[in-house]
Amino acid sequence: MNSPAPLEAPALLQARGLAYLRNDEPIFGPLDFALYPGEVVLIEGDNGSGKTTLLKVLSGLLAPSAGSVLLNGEPLTLARLSHQVALLGHLLGIKAELSPLQNLRFAIGLGGLRPGITPHHALKSVGLDGYEDVPLRQLSAGQKKRVALARLLLVPAALWLLDEPYANLDREGMALVNRLLEVHALRGGAALITSHGAYAYTSGTPRRLQLHAPAEKAA
Numbered sequence: 756m757n758s759p760a761p762l763e764a765p766a767l768l769q770a771r772g773l774a775y776l777r778n779d780e781p782i783f784g785p786l787d788f789a790l791y792p793g794e795v796v797l798i799e800g801d802n803g804s805g806k807t808t809l810l811k812v813l814s815g816l817l818a819p820s821a822g823s824v825l826l827n828g829e830p831l832t833l834a835r836l837s838h839q840v841a842l843l844g845h846l847l848g849i850k851a852e853l854s855p856l857q858n859l860r861f862a863i864g865l866g867g868l869r870p871g872i873t874p875h876h877a878l879k880s881v882g883l884d885g886y887e888d889v890p891l892r893q894l895s896a897g898q899k900k901r902v903a904l905a906r907l908l909l910v911p912a913a914l915w916l917l918d919e920p921y922a923n924l925d926r927e928g929m930a931l932v933n934r935l936l937e938v939h940a941l942r943g944g945a946a947l948i949t950s951h952g953a954y955a956y957t958s959g960t961p962r963r964l965q966l967h968a969p970a971e972k973a974a
């Protein structure tokens with residue numbers, strides 16, 4: 756008996772005519788793109804080209820000026836955002852007065868827990884065993900970034916939006932980001948990652964989405 760043809764996977768994320776204006780000035784867009792399970796897509800652009808703003812719109816922190824964002828074919832809602840999207844922004848989403856363990860438990864409370872992993876295991880995976888109970892303000896910038904990476908490992912969100920994930924990391928930390936991205940893509944997750952040029956992503960040739968700074972837009 757023939758097995759049925761596999762159904763085409765729906766886009767995890769779809770942007771349609773997505774644009775953001777600040778004081779009537781275009782920051783980005785209109786953009787049309789889709790992100791499928793297993794994909795890592797790089798958002799490229801110079802300083803000020805709108806990369807962070809795009810991630811904020813995609814993660815629901817800013818409302819788009821035009822267009823729409825669909826997650827698994829459905830419009831964004833707060834409940835879907837908290838369980839399907841993990842954002843690693845410049846501010847990392849971690850609290851300085853809490854320890855890594857406390858921060859991770861807080862993140863699980865908001866975003867849920869992926870089966871088969873514990874906060875201790877996640878901290879070990881990012882090279883932070885021994886730092887479980889140290890207040891975050893006593894950690895280096897790279898160690899804080901690693902706590903934020905441990906959070907990605909713990910929550911079940913399929914879509915990762917990572918703003919400059921390699922910033923503040925040493926060579927081994929950059930390789931760690933790549934390993935996390937590869938494993939995430941292999942298990943059907945997807946990621947959008949920004950950088951103003953210094954990419955360290957080394958697995959294959961990822962698709963690129965180019966944004967342009969205002970001076971380039973006017974040119």
Ligand SMILES: Nc1ncnc2c1ncn2[C@@H]1O[C@H](COP(=O)(O)OP(=O)(O)OP(=O)(O)O)[C@@H](O)[C@H]1O
Pocket residue numbers: 777782800801802803804805806807808809950951
């Ligand atoms: N809170 C804000 N208020 C006003 N303008 C802002 C604000 N945040 C960003 N901008 C402007 O929006 C534009 C896009 O900024 P954004 O941070 O998205 O760029 P980026 O591509 O992420 O830059 P970088 O590579 O420097 O991180 C810039 O011109 C910036 O000055």
